[in-house]
Amino acid sequence: MTSVAPSTRHIISILVEDRSGELARIVGLFSGRGYNIDSLAVNRSIEPGMSRVVLTTRGEPPVIEQILKQVNKLVRVHKVRHLQGEGHLERELCIVTVRTQNARAREELERVIKLTGSRVLAFSATAFTVEATGTSTDIDHFLELIRPLGVRDMVRSAPIALSRAGTEAEAPAVEVGGVLS
């Protein structure tokens, strides 16, 4: 059922009990059933004792349906949410160090920073470290602009995502053991 061709990216948000081994269960489910994890973010959630896992994956609709159901079947998973379309907000963080050997390079960098709304975190005589946040696509574009300036090092986080305020009720979710039709 897994598709070879690159297909649509899907964001899945999982609320799981913060217990040893639970993340391994989720990750193992993906590898064991031949699904791919493009990115993975895990941290505490607002609910005590719960972790929020936000992961992105790819697949045709039947594969995504299976992923949602299989994750939902995990005993300590409380909620699984499939975030798609306009119903959610998404942010990814990127930190990048750029060489700035001369004034011209610094000017060029300043222009990009202004244009993209990124922020300087640290600098030295020869390099600037800049952070940018945005959707994964925003970050892709940011990196396209900044790459020609001479990137020395780069790290990007997994995207995190949340239902847009007010759309929670309408956001598509997998009901626990619900009827799917």
Added chain:
Amino acid sequence: MQGSRIVLDQLDKDASAPSSARRNQSSPPARQNEPVAPGATVQSSALDLSTAPVLRGARIVVESLIQEGVDLIFGYPGGAILHVYDELYKVQDRLRHVLVRHEQGAVHAAEGYAQSTGKVGVAMVTSGPGATNVVTGLQNALMDSTPIVVISGQVATTLIGNDAFQEADIVGITRPCTKYNYLVKRVEDLAPTIKEAFYLARSGRPGPVLIDIPKDITANTTAFSYPEKVELASYKPTIKGHPLQVKKAVDLIRQFDKAVLYIGGGVVTAGAEREVMELSRRMNLPVTPTLMGLGAFPPSDSRSLGMLGMHGTYTANMAMAKADLIINIGARFDDRVTGRVDKFAVNAKKIHVDIDPSSVNKTVMVDVPIVGDAKHVLQQMLEMLPDEKPPERSAWWAELREMQRRYPLRYKDRTDCIMPQRFFEELASLTQGRYICSTDVGQHQMWAAQYYPVANGRNWLTSGGLGTMGYGLPAAVGAALNGTKEPVLCVTGDGSFQMCIQELATCVQENLNLKILVMNNRFLGMVRQWQELLYDRRYSEVGLKYFPDFVKIAEAYGATGFRAEKPEELRAVMEKGLNTPGTVLMDIIVHKETNVFPMIPGGAAHYEILLGPEDDEQKDAQPRELA
């Protein structure tokens, strides 16, 4: 002995049953499928620390098992689980332990016990190699949805991660082959963990649960009170079907003429045999069981088409191919049933009743999914179907009857050697299918499925999903210890039998009324069959060039052995074997190169059925392709 230096054995402060334990004994274990309210994880039964007895972990393990209603466990001791075995010694009168000869045997025995009784089977093993030996059994139970709990010893918490003697990360190893598993890190967590493990094993879609207990946890002490119920907010199996979906299903059953009821192991698990019978009767529906559903519908009933799937009957498979409506109750569109999935029942509307939402639309897209317990959903359906004159479906039945007439199960008998099918016919005629029958995996399993008239689903023990050679004998051990007075049959092959042959010792040790029938063709028959049909008879490593004398093996273990080599002695040998007390092995030497037919080759569509040589002459031209 590893681990024991960490914590000195605590004094057993209360060797007798704790007062709270006695008090709670009357309350039965939580019933399977009972819906639970959301809330806290585990509710303790008004734990009064001042009166609750203080016990060490090992004692808590055995008291918890007893309170869970367990009276029999299968296991094998070792260093890390020694404290618990010490407690087992003290409670022998309340909790019986059966010593197997290999940990794999313990798990299969627990499965056989669980499958034959509907209760949770329990196995206990030590750390490291003891624990890794249970992996096959766990995966087997996972795939066949059998409720078992396995308790494994672990090295002391202070040694975990140190590559200690007999250490294995068994929770990591068994994560994908259990429904859930635990590493208990505090003695206070023991009782609630055991309570929850049993609840998970038996509820929803049942399955295996493993509890890994470090040695120091079994030595530490705490106040013991067994929780009365489990509440897991994140785990709520759906029991009742959605009424609108049930209505849609019932409308389809009324509307479509060429309908088939396709039933699986879920019917046995839910105990929904009567409801299946009632639905079939009221709506005049033909019924075909899967390998796991055998016995859920009487094979003698006129509406039974026999088993479907790779070695199912011609009629059952063609009924699925020609149907305009398939009603799947508690089966999972396994690849052994569907064949090539894009050619599977393309014209049929499909209804799928399953308690596991992830089984729905997994391989085959269905029109009406219903998530719920088979028994409840069928009752909901029956409420909407008044008991009036059943529809005739006359054209459909005529078509099915004609197929049954033309292509029954058949074979050419011989006088110079015993045909395997003949052996199974004799077994059916001698027993009428009334005994519990376990099988191993391979040709004999398929012939047993075709010819043994399983009287009810709990009488049929077979490894369906995983296809585990070696399952049969220990599973029969588990079933024979379930309190039955009847003999238990273990039908096996000369290949499979040798995979857990050591459990003969357990059979004799427990003086089991077990009748082992080895269908001996001196081949790994099913693999040989595939090599004959699909690899131009290049028999690669399937001829058992050396095979032991099974009769002598039986005798060496202290069992009784008989052999039948000629057709004329077959029945007499089987009669004698079945009527001899204790554990009896019958070595039935059969024709070496008989194939199991019908057969849907792997990757072929489910209507591309190979029939035996007897049928070929008169068979309609069907598309043939061997994948």
